[in-house]
Amino acid sequence: MTNDDATSGPTTTGTRSILPADMISVEDARARILGQFHTLEASDAPLLDAGGGVSVLGQVLAEDVYATFSIPPLANTAMDGYAVRAADTRGATYDAPLELAVVGYLAAGTVYDGRVEAGQAVRIMTGAPMPAGADAVVPFEETDEQEHGRWDDRPRERVRIDAAAKPGANVREAGEDVRDGDRVLTRGTVLQPAQVGVFASLGRATANVYRRPVVAILSTGDELLRPGQPLTPGKIYDSNAFSLAAQVQSFGGIPRVLDVALDTVEALTARIHEGLAGADMLITSAGVSRGDFDVVKTVLASEGEVAFWTVRMKPGKPLAFGVFRGPNGPVPHLGLPGNPVSAMMTFELFGRPAIFQMLGKPDAWPRPTVRAVAADAIRNTDGRRFFARCVVSEEAGRWVARLTGPQSSGMLTSMSLANGYAVCPEDRDVIAPGEECEVILVDREAPVPASVRNRS
Secondary structure, rough: OOOOOOOOOEEOOOOOOOOOOOEOOHHHHHHHHHHOOOOEEEEEOOEEEEOOOOOOOOOOOOEEEEOOOOOOOOOOOOEEEEEEOOOOOOOOOOOOOEEEEEEEEOOOOOOOOOOOOOOOOEEEEEOOOOOOOOOOEHHHHHHHHHOOOOOOOOOOOEEOOOOOOOOOOOOOOOOOOEEOOOEEEOOOEOOHHHHHHHHHHHOEEEEEEOOOEEEEEEEEEEEOOOOOOOOOOOEEOOOOHHHHHHHHHHHHHHHEEEEEOOOOHHHHHHHHHHHOOOOEEEEEEEEOOOOHHHHHHHHHOOOOEEEEEEEEEEOOEEEEEEEEEOOOOEEEEEEOOOOOOHHHHHHHHHHHHHHHHHOOOOOOOOOOEEEEEEEOOOOOOOOOOOEEEEEEEOOOEEEEEEEEEOOOOOHHHHHHOEEEEEEEEEOOOOOOOEEEEEEEEEOOOOOHHHHHOOOO
């Protein structure tokens, strides 16, 4: 893997570098990439996968969902207590209680066959359907239930009522949540825990959603070892496959990590063919910088229509994008730099939007941003947009961004420490300490404003 920020770099005049003429902006690169992606087909997916996990979480509905019955289907009690006629409790107080005859016991999931008449009560548990004739529930706390201990097989004959109940007290009416025929979820909804619960409440075991994209991940290089293998001189462990797979999964895709490809035409071609089978996108890391072995570029170009370009960003200048000829049709390809920070940053900026587009939520990929005061100087030496790894925190009512340390594209720990990326624009030489900058917030322990913390 080469240093993408050093290999075949720009020339320098004075103190500022002159960039290659073929270098394009981040926005232009993203637009070209997204032009090759579309929302994937929809299919019925189970709410739970084979291991018991929620498989549809974060996926997008491809249909409107209508209720085929009311929820709740019958009026039921919201509390443990006694189902009564409210009129029969009129005037009851702790000082002047009254008694009703207990004529039955009703557990959740059962239906009372009789009818509550004047002067009667049915002992009822939360969720049980209201018996005919009753229009209110007196909770246990407003009776002498606690004085008699636990209920057993010997039913009580009478119950003391210590408080009057109004009609409808502690009763959930039929259709209170959903009525038969209601549209309860709309097409395009991203399924979160509450929406998954709604599906379950409708008795639906599956949801029609746009499927998750399968992303094949291929690392290239004779020097690479898989974690778990013994480290030998001249070798390094392949971190890119694992960090990229984690990104794919966190963005909602399904990662498929391929074996490392050696730097030969035969090995790389075989791995690419393996990756294209059944994949919606192929990612390779390394082999796209000027100065890499020609065999990598030769194989990539021969297997499809690939346009190499450089992007006006740091880290992550070299980026190859094209469409490969897969066994089931074209497969878009992202050729990422080899340095681990560059690979992650380019996939964040270009792979994340592509995955979101395939998932059916093309406008949801941008992360939140804040304006923060730079605690350290953020230097831009060559006119590329610089994404500096930083830690954002709230101090004295304002956001402050501190660099995670040296910003070399080979230092993966700088990514692991960061909860944001401070952006230094192309036309700025430096963001000085005390100046404001835009910061893209990432998932790892993203800061929470004090106003929100104070409400929780």
